[in-house]
Each structure stands twice: as C-alpha cells, then as structure tokens.
Amino acid sequence: MTSDLATRWANTVVPSWLYRWLMPAVWLAATVVTFATTEDVPCTEDPTICAPDPAFALTLVPFVASLVLWWWRPGLAAVAGVGFFAAQVCYDGGSVVPEWALFATGCLALGVWMAVSRHKQAALTAEPPRRPVMVPAARPLGPTGRIVVAVVLVVVGAAALGVMRWQDQQEQTHVRRAIEQTAVAGQTYDGDLELKLPDGNRRVVSVLDNYEPGTSIAVLIDPADDDWVRLRIEPADHTGWYAVAGGAWLLAIILVLRDIRRRRARPRRSWTAPGLPVRVSPDASLDFVIRSADGDVVLGLVSIDLDDPSADDRLSAAIDGLDDEEEDVPPSVRDEWSRTVSRYDGEALLVGELAEGSWLTLMVGDTALRPAGPLRAPRRTPWSVESFVPLDSQAEIEARNAWVEPGRVDPARELPTLPWTVPVEAPEWWLRVALVGVLLVAPAAGGLFASWGDWIPAIGAVAGGATLLRVLGDDVFYRVVASATELRIRRGWFDAVIDWQTIDAVEFGAGRLTLRTGADWHLIGSLGKDQAAGVAAVFEALRIRARSGLPATPGRRQLNPQALVEGGFYLACAAVVVLVRLV
Numbered sequence: 001m002t003s004d005l006a007t008r009w010a011n012t013v014v015p016s017w018l019y020r021w022l023m024p025a026v027w028l029a030a031t032v033v034t035f036a037t038t039e040d041v042p043c044t045e046d047p048t049i050c051a052p053d054p055a056f057a058l059t060l061v062p063f064v065a066s067l068v069l070w071w072w073r074p075g076l077a078a079v080a081g082v083g084f085f086a087a088q089v090c091y092d093g094g095s096v097v098p099e100w101a102l103f104a105t106g107c108l109a110l111g112v113w114m115a116v117s118r119h120k121q122a123a124l125t126a127e128p129p130r131r132p133v134m135v136p137a138a139r140p141l142g143p144t145g146r147i148v149v150a151v152v153l154v155v156v157g158a159a160a161l162g163v164m165r166w167q168d169q170q171e172q173t174h175v176r177r178a179i180e181q182t183a184v185a186g187q188t189y190d191g192d193l194e195l196k197l198p199d200g201n202r203r204v205v206s207v208l209d210n211y212e213p214g215t216s217i218a219v220l221i222d223p224a225d226d227d228w229v230r231l232r233i234e235p236a237d238h239t240g241w242y243a244v245a246g247g248a249w250l251l252a253i254i255l256v257l258r259d260i261r262r263r264r265a266r267p268r269r270s271w272t273a274p275g276l277p278v279r280v281s282p283d284a285s286l287d288f289v290i291r292s293a294d295g296d297v298v299l300g301l302v303s304i305d306l307d308d309p310s311a312d313d314r315l316s317a318a319i320d321g322l323d324d325e326e327e328d329v330p331p332s333v334r335d336e337w338s339r340t341v342s343r344y345d346g347e348a349l350l351v352g353e354l355a356e357g358s359w360l361t362l363m364v365g366d367t368a369l370r371p372a373g374p375l376r377a378p379r380r381t382p383w384s385v386e387s388f389v390p391l392d393s394q395a396e397i398e399a400r401n402a403w404v405e406p407g408r409v410d411p412a413r414e415l416p417t418l419p420w421t422v423p424v425e426a427p428e429w430w431l432r433v434a435l436v437g438v439l440l441v442a443p444a445a446g447g448l449f450a451s452w453g454d455w456i457p458a459i460g461a462v463a464g465g466a467t468l469l470r471v472l473g474d475d476v477f478y479r480v481v482a483s484a485t486e487l488r489i490r491r492g493w494f495d496a497v498i499d500w501q502t503i504d505a506v507e508f509g510a511g512r513l514t515l516r517t518g519a520d521w522h523l524i525g526s527l528g529k530d531q532a533a534g535v536a537a538v539f540e541a542l543r544i545r546a547r548s549g550l551p552a553t554p555g556r557r558q559l560n561p562q563a564l565v566e567g568g569f570y571l572a573c574a575a576v577v578v579l580v581r582l583v
Contacts, residue, residue: 001125001128001276001277001278001292001293001299001354002128002292002293002294003292003294003296003297005124005125005127005128005292006291006292006296006297006299007297008124009121009124009125009299009354010297010298010299010377012117012120012121012124013117013121013356013377013378013380014110014113014114014117014356015380015381015382016377016378016379016380017379017380017381017382018110019070019074019077019078019110020070020071020074020379021381022106023070023077023081023103023106023107023110024067024070026102026103026106027066027067027081027103028067029099030099030100030102030103033099034097034099034100050208050209050233050234050235050237051235051237052235052236052237052238052239053237053239054239054242055091056091056239057239057240057241057242057243057246058087058242058243058246059084059087059088059091060243060246060247061243061246061247061250062080062081062083062084062087063084064243064247065077065080065084065247065250066080066081066083066084066103066107073254074110074114075111075114075357076254077107078107078108078110078111078114079107079111080107081103081104081106081107082104082107082108082111084100084104085100085101085103085104085107086104088100114356117356118355118356118357121354121355121356122353122354122355125276125353125354125355128276128277130274130275130276130277130349131274131275131277131349132272132273132274132275133272133273133274133275133349133351133363134270134271134272135267135270135271135272135273135351135361135363135368136270136307136366136368137267137268137269137270138266138267138268138307138368138370139268139307140268141262141263141266144259144262146255146256146258146259147255147256147259149252149255150251150252150253150255150256150259151252153248153249153251153252153255154248154249154252156244156245156248157244157245157246157248157249157252158245160241160244160245160248161241161242161245163241164238164239164241164242167236167238167241168238171235171236171238174220174222174225174228174230175220175230177222177223177224177225178220178221178222178228178230179220179221179223180218180219180220180221180232181197181198181218181219181220181221182198182216182217182218182219183195183196183197183198183203183216183217183218183219184196184214184215184216184217185211185212185213185214185215185216185217186202186213186214187213188204192204192205192206193205193206193207193211195217195219195229197219197221203229205229205231207231207234208234209233209234217231217232218231218232218233219231219232220232261359261374262359262371262372262373264359265352265359265360265361265370265371266361266370266371273351273352273361274351275349275350275351275363276349276350276351276354277293277347277348277349277350278290278291278292278293278299278347278348278349278350278362279291279292279293279294279295279346279347279348280344280345280346280348280362280364280369281345281346282315282319282341282344282345283301283388284319284322284323284388285301285388286303286316286319286320287301287302287303287304288301288302288303288304288344288362288369289301289388290302290350290360290362290375293347298378298388299354299377300356300375300376300377300378301375301376301378301388302360302362302371302373302374302375302376303371303372303373304362304369304370304371304372305369305370305372306367306368306369306370307368307370314340315340315341315344317337318336318337318338318340318341319337319341321333321334321337322334322337322338322341333516333521343364343367344364344367344369346364347364348362348363348364348369349362349363350362350363351363354375355375356374356375356376356377357374357375357376358374358375359371359373359374359375360375409506409507409508409533409536409537409539409540410537410540411537411540411541411544412534412537412538412540412541413541415538415541415542416538418482418483418484419481419482419483420481420482420483420538421479421480421481422480422481422482422524422527422535423527423531423535424478424479424480424524424525424526424527425526425527427475427476427478428475431472431475431476432476434468434472435469435472435473435476438465438468438469438472439469439565439569439572441465442461442462442464442465442466442468442469442569442573443462443465443569443572443573443576444576445458445461445465446458446459446461446462446465446573446576446577447573447576447577447579447580448580449461450576450577450580450581451580451581458577462570462573465569465573466566466569466570469565469566469569470492470566473562473565473566474491474492474562477490477560477561477562477565478490478491478526480524482538482539482542484542484545484546485499485500485546486498486499486500486553487500487503487515487539487542489522489524490560490562492562493559493560493562493563493566494557494558494559494560494563495557495558495559495560496522496555496557497555497556497557497558498515498517498522498555499546499552499553499554499555500542500543500545500546501543501546501547501552501553502517502518502552502553502554502555503515503516503517503539503543504516504517504518506536506539506540506543507536508532508533508535508536512524512525512527512532513525513527513532513535513536513539515539517555
C-alpha cells in the first residue's frame with residue numbers, strides 16, 4: 001500500500017473529536033437545558049407525575065447509552081441517541097424537545113458519515129494488488145473474559161428484576177394493611193419533609209414534590225410497622241430497577257456480539273487469502289501500529305495476540321519492559337526483549353478489510369497476528385493527531401547499553417572467608433543520624449498533635465515519619481552476604497535468600513552486578529567501579545561450586561532488622577498516642 005493511497009485512506013477517517021468530545025458536550029448541554037427549562041408540575045395537579053413509570057425508567061437506557069458509548073462504540077452511541085429521541089417523543093405524546101432534536105440530528109449525521117467513511121475505506125483498499133498468503137488455523141479461544149462478564153451482567157439484570165418484584169410485594173403487603181390518615185406538613189433543619197400524625201408522632205420522609213409547612217396531606221400508615229409511611233399521592237416507585245436490568249442486558253449483548261466478531265475473525269482452519277502489503281510495528285500501548293508499505297503514513301492501531309500463549313506472554317512482557325525504560329534492567333534482558341519484539345516488526349500482509357471497525361489478521365512471515373479487537377484510526381483533535389511511541393530498536397538498545405561496559409565473568413581462584421559480606425559503599429554518616437532523629441521526633445510529634453486533638457496532623461506526622469524511615473532504612477540497612485550455599489540480599493523489610501544453584505548467570509558493569517535466575521533478576525548496586533568485577537568473580541565461583549546435582553532450594557524471603565525497627569516505630573507511635581489520650 002503506497003503512501004499516496006494511505007494518505008487518501010486517512011483523509012476519509014471521521015475525526016474522533018467529533019464523537020469523543022463534541023457529541024458528549026452536546027448531550028450534556030441538552031441535559032442541562034432540559035432540566036433548566038422543564039417546569040415542575042405538582043403531584044396534586046397531576047397524580048401520574050409521582051406515580052411509578054416503567055416507560056420513563058426504560059428510556060433511561062438509551063439516554064445513558066447515548067453518552068457512555070461514544071468512547072467505546074460510537075456507531076452504537078449514534079443509534080442510541082436517535083433511539084432516545086424517538087422514545088422521548090413517544091413518551092411526551094408527540095411533542096418535540098428542540099435540544100434533543102438537535103442532538104438526534106447530530107447522531108444521525110455522524111452515523112451516516114461513519115458508514116460512508118467505512119465504505120470509502122474498503123473501496124480504496126480494494127484498488128492495490130494483493131499477494132496470496134496461507135493463513136494457518138487459529139487455536140480455539142475457549143471462554144473469554146467478555147463471555148464471563150456478559151454472564152455476570154445477565155445475572156445482575158435478572159437479580160435487579162427480582163429485587164424489584166420483592167420490593168413491590170413488600171409494598172403491596174403494607175398497602176393492604178394500611179389505614180389512611182391526615183398529617184400536617186413540617187420541615188426539618190435539613191429541609192426534609194416532616195409529617196405530624198394525628199397521634200402526635202412525627203415522621204421524616206423523602207418526597208418528590210414540595211409541600212408548604214402547615215399543609216394537610218393524606219398519608220398511609222401501617223399499624224403493624226411503625227417505620228412505614230407513604231403519601232397517598234406519592235406511592236413507592238421501584239421501576240428504576242428496569243433501567244438497571246436493561247442497561248446490564250444491553251451491555252451483555254454488546255460484549256457477546258463483540259466476542260462473536262472476534263471468533264469469526266479467527267477460523268479454526270487454514271485458508272489462502274489475499275494479503276495487502278503493509279508495515280507493522282508494536283507500540284508502547286501493546287497495540288500494533290499499521291503503516292503504509294513504506295512506513296510513512298500511519299493507518300491505525302489494532303490489538304493482537306498470538307496463537308502460542310507462551311509466545312504471546314513473552315511478547316507482552318518484552319513490550320512492557322521496553323516501554324518502562326527501567327535503568328535496573330540488565331543489558332542482556334533488554335537485548336532479549338528487543339530481539340523478541342523485532343520478530344514482529346517490519347513488513348507484513350494484511351488479511352481482511354482495511355476499514356475502521358474491521359477485525360484484521362496480520363501475517364508477519366509465517367506467524368499470524370490474530371485480532372483481539374477491531375482496527376481504529378488515530379485519535380484526532382482540531383489541533384493535533386494522536387502520536388505513537390515506538391519501541392527502541394535493537395541498534396538503540398545496543399547504543400544505550402554501550403556505557404554499561406559489560407564484562408566477561410571468570411570465576412575467582414581464591415575465595416574470601418565465608419560467610420562474606422560484600423563490600424558495598426557505606427551509607428553517609430548523616431543518614432544514620434537522620435534515621436535516629438525520625439525514630440525520636442515522629443512519635444513525639446504525633447503524640448503532641450494528638451494531645452491537642454489535631455488528628456490529621458498527628459496522622460500526617462506518623463505517616464511522614466514512616467516514609468522517611470523507609471527511605472533512610474533502605475540505605476542504612478542495605479547488606480549483601482554470600483555463603484557457600486546461598487546469597488542474602490537485604491532490601492526493605494525482607495532478606496531475599498537465593499540458592500546459588502538457581503542462579504543462571506552473573507553480569508556486572510558500571511558499579512552494579514546482576515544475577516539472572518530464570519526470567520527474573522536481582523540487582524546489587526552501590527559497588528565501586530573497580531569492585532564490581534571482583535565481586536562478580538567471587539559470585540561466579542560460588543555459583544559453579546554449588547552445582548551438586550541435588551534439587552535447588554527455591555528462593556525465599558525472611559524478615560530482617562529493618563522490619564523490626566519499622567515495626568517498633570509503629571508500635572511506639574501507637575503507644576505514645578494512647579498514653580497521651582489516657583493521661
């Protein structure tokens with residue numbers, strides 16, 4: 001696909017700011033205008049105003065859907081907006097509300113524009129020649145998270161109707177036993193309605209209408225339940241559960257249809273299909289960016305997964321790791337991540353219809369990238385287009401790691417006396433002084449504020465002291481001790497205990513040392529630049545000598561003195577506060 005054709009394709013895309021920002025703003029404006037201009041009709045003039053209304057509850061479903069779906073399924077949001085307007089016209093007996101007519105017109109125009117845009121995109125991508133490609137059979141999906149959530153939503157909808165039915169039955173029982181009395185309206189300090197009953201009792205109730213103090217109101221009282229009282233013209237309304245059930249079932253239907261689309265895009269048989277040449281590359285968002293064949297024009301993003309779950313996990317971990325850009329990652333690990341990602345970066349063949357909302361399959365060599373979601377074009381605002389964060393290439397990774405100067409580790413011929421405390425750089429003297437100061441000042445400050453009744457500053461003093469204690473303790477208590485069978489790394493509250501047999505490789509460079517254990521690694525820092533090589537040699541010798549052929553002990557964690565100090569700090573703070581309050 002050439003850049004010229006890709007540019008024409010991109011120009012057909014509906015700007016996302018129209019449906020992600022403009023239409024929700026119009027919805028909000030229409031809602032505000034409706035509430036501001038609607039006149040309240042007293043229940044005494046029209047009893048149906050305060051009566052249960054299932055039709056109104058059901059109209060809430062398209063009302064809410066016409067807002068929340070714009071960010072997820074804009075086409076359905078447009079349909080919901082038109083549907084709500086039609087329901088609103090029917091509900092109001094044929095009268096048209098201007099603000100909602102404007103909103104529905106926008107929804108209709110935007111929906112038609114999206115349909116036309118999709119048709120143009122499909123027509124444009126039918127022009128260039130395609131290459132035949134063999135697409136292998138996809139692995140079965142099995143139950144997905146969408147199906148599980150859809151089942152839960154169906155149950156939630158049924159439970160909502162069950163709760164409504166139970167509440168209606170309870171209400172009918174009260175109404176059958178109720179007797180009618182006349183109460184006098186009053187008002188509490190909070191503005192709630194207070195009813196004075198003929199027997200002198202007073203009840204505070206929540207009502208829809210406004211009642212002037214001193215007004216006589218007909219109420220229903222249940223002699224068997226002193227807490228139950230209802231205004232005659234305001235019966236209990238539980239029809240809101242219709243909206244809950246309708247919304248849950250609508251969302252369940254959307255999830256099921258989306259899952260069906262995904263399964264249809266992953267046939268469990270191999271077939272030969274026409275492939276459109278494009279260029280793909282993984283993005284930091286875990287999606288894949290689709291570009292024109294020369295890489296100049298971005299067409300869109302698509303979420304993919306691989307048929308091999310282990311390969312899919314490795315790819316996700318590599319993308320996450322390269323995106324985080326952590327300095328503590330060993331150079332060899334970053335190189336492995338880059339090599340993993342580079343397998344799926346480059347020329348590809350696109351199988352399917354290249355249009356927004358389509359479910360595409362990408363063939364990178366013999367590997368099929370299966371769609372986990374539909375294609376979407378870059379997000380747009382009137383002043384910018386969504387930018388993408390490319391992951392570092394292998395060359396960039398190598399350039400970044402050049403300063404590390406990784407060295408080849410040869411085992412030491414002579415070992416120090418074991419157990420051996422690794423000579424890490426000693427913490428600054430003032431860190432120990434600051435640690436002692438925090439241990440003394442923070443509990444005293446917390447107790448002082450507590451004696452004054454200022455609990456927020458007291459909690460802040462304890463929390464701030466705990467934070468400083470953790471930061472200072474990580475430097476003051478840091479230790480690395482090597483024995484003949486294991487290595488202990490003290491960091492935080494726990495000592496990481498690592499069996500030498502579980503360590504696969506030792507790497508060093510730039511004053512730090514890394515121990516590889518399977519897919520994990522342990523970083524040992526605060527080493528002098530001249531000491532890193534010597535420490536690595538000792539570790540390599542201990543690692544080789546520990547190979548006895550016996551089962552390795554899994555790594556474990558043990559509490560260390562830092563945990564005792566911080567735990568004692570919390571106990572001291574609690575004791576000081578309790579003593580201050582008691583005295």
